[in-house]
Amino acid sequence: MIAGFGLRAQDLAPGFSGIDLQTGDQINLADYRGRVVYLDFWASWCLPCLVSLPAYQQLHADHQSDDWIIVAVNVDEDTRDGLDFLEGVSVTYPVIADTEGEIGIPYGIRSLPVSFLIDQQGMIVRRYRGFESGDEVEIFADIQELVNN
Amino acid sequence: MNQAKPVSSGRSPIILLAALLAMFRIPAALAQAATLDNDILTLHELKVDSQYFVVELQMIPSSEPLAFSLVDFAELSGPSLENPNLLTGNLLEIPAIPIGELSYWVKLRLQEEPGLQLILEDFGLNADAPGGCVRPEPDASHGSNNPQVVNGFSVSTEFLFDGGPGQDGIPSIDGPVFEGLPNKGALDPDQLVVGVKMGDTVRAYPHYVLDWHEIVNDRYSLNGEAVRHTLSYCPLTGSAMMWKGDLDGQPVEFGVSGLLLNSNLILYDRNTGSLWSQMLEQSINGPSILTIPERVQVIETTWETWRIMYPQSELLTSFTGYDRPYETYPYGNFRTSEALRFPVENSDDRRLPRKDRVVGINVGDTSRVYPIKNFGNGVTVINEKVGDTDVVVVGSGNSNFGAVYSRQIEDCSTLEFSAVADQLPVVMSDNEGNQWDIFGVAVSGPRIGQSLQKTNSYIAYWYAWTAFFAGTTIWE
């Protein structure tokens, strides 16, 4: 497989669809047009994700609204590893599986964790690489800014 | 041309000076009884019966036979010189006039008619008197006769480099072990050795060991005493020589400094730390700067030739105390290629292939080389003059040796040499019927035991010789 070019701000967010691992619902990026989407790529072997997922869950729990949503993409080769991870770190926002890179490759992901802030028109506004505790504050501020505009 | 002046008692300057000197009784040893200056002959002390005079004579131009006129004279208060000139009757005897390097005795006959003159009667060379025949000491310096010392060095440092291993990185052999009566197979017949003969001691130092150590601090027995001698061989310039290990009366050892001048070994002495250029045969830096060591003639040749010359020769072994691969030559194909290992002066003088071995000689500013290969088969002898020195060059292409000696012997006569074949170590005979060996020693004939004077000569690679001595001529 050939890694795609890393996507950046000003790029159009590639569309994708998948099944929510926890609810079984169909998830399409296109359905979220009009809302700010925070798209997070993660895997069970990504150690910073032990910190990022709970932080995102906290954001989701505290500030959930119709204006924005977190969508997580699990890239574990074996999705069961991802599900095992979720038993320890439970999240209530959508999580879809991408074992083959159908989503990850168009987004040009290389290392984890990496996430994208997508505006209401489907444009990538910002890319975040890595995660440290406390980063969620800045992330939510960015989401808010988009929501309020 | 001056006319002879009438005798007068007007004192000429020379007379006055001579009288003055006599008054102050210049030590006899310093004053000459007679001196000749251009056409003025001054007799500083002439004994006539019991009186003493200083006399000035002038050569009469175009006189045949040679005649002198009296210019001036003055009486001395008394004798002050040994060996004064004598006037007995009408015969004037002058025991010694120094002319150039030589000393002559002269007899003049006094003639009063038609005018007072002294006519040359007889003259000859003073052979034995001090100031008689003095065989000129050769200029022992290979370098400039007037070296300037700049930054502590008497040579330019432009071609002076650190060779890499550092001082004593190439260890000298300080306790050489020799094999007495080695058998013929100890070396291959065409392997080169450096041969030395001092008295009854004959030693060969093979290149295959010297290539790895470059210096052997050895001892030779002279008059019952063990005297230090250092043999040095530079593998990069193919040059070997032996110096007496004596510095200001103290025994001295040398080591490899790790530095190179024109790719040639620079030694250091272990008494003062001074640096010595091997091919310049002179100290170039340090407390002993400009000192020239006393040299011993060495003969570089093949093991086969050396064994024919001196079958009783000892051979330096590879028991050196060091673990080195002696069976391997350390510098690849350097001996036969045109490669230079370090930058050298005059490297575009390619009149000969760079590694051609030549025996070269320096006399003052004159430099000449004789390529070994040009000597051809058998023994070749050349009588010629290099600079102001009459030299004999003896060499062989197929037996692989070459040496240069002075042809002028102690009594100032000059011999003519011719080659002697098939009688090694005898290589030449002279016009007096003497036979001489490769070390320049007469082994038979009237002069048996006499030695020819060494010259400033040794064998080296062509490129190294012309690096040090530009403008050298080549014997074809």
Next chain:
Amino acid sequence: MMTQTYRLAALLLLMVLPDLALAATCSCAGTPLMGALNTSTTEQGDLYFSLTSEFHEISDLVQGRKQIDDETGRERSSLSQALAFSYGLSDRWALSGLFTYIEHEREVRSSFFGSKQRTSGLGDSVLMLRYTPLYITPFSRHELSLGMGARLPIGKDDAGGLIRFSEDMQPGTGAAGAILWGQHRLAFNQAATRTLTSSIFYTRNNWENERDYAFGHQLVAGVDFIQNLNTRFSYAAGLRYQHTTSDRRLGFEVPNTGGQWLDFTPAFNYSLDNGLDINLSGRIPLDRKLDGAIQFTTSYSYALSLTYGF
């Protein structure tokens, strides 16, 4: 915010990349230069700096494959400080560079010039452009990188004052060289916590310096296995092969230069919270076959490196 994979990359660069043999006349199998070159995997705008201290003990006297006793009490060593950077020009193109400061030391048994001789100064620099057509990602286990650059002789090559030192004691080579580099990485798992890196590094030294001296051309090939134990600590074990042709003066081969070396290269890496990586690596000779009659060569070497990414 350095992620896991970047930390691995930082570890890699320090062991996998070969050294440039500056000291070819004593064939010291690498007075360090290239070993400190930073080839961190970068994305556009990433900037890495590393500072490396590398020490070489060059006191083995070798004939061919055999070590022999020196007995001259001679010691020789080299210490280099290197500042390296790596900058992502785009997602595929990066620029790597290196500046060095070199100290050589030579000690002899007895000397009228002082026992220790030392040269020091700026060494050569390197500038290299890298292209990475294939990256390791969660979906691809292979990475391929190619580089092309030059070794620049901005350093000092005339140490020694009146009596210049030989080439192997000079901090710099005095001549430019062309560099080609290629590297492949294989990840054994999706997390890339276990990887195998193979690299080749070729330096072509066609140009002679002011004293008509050119160092030998050099090929270095390395294979390294790297294992992350946790977020902080990783170790590596590798093999390094080097082949250097002989040096030349005026186009003629300089005897006793050139040869082949095979070394074992272990390394340990520790990552701090603040993003600083500390790396300790070594080189232990396994086998060597040196050209010529006799050469001094590296007995061992080790390096300490600090890397930080922005």
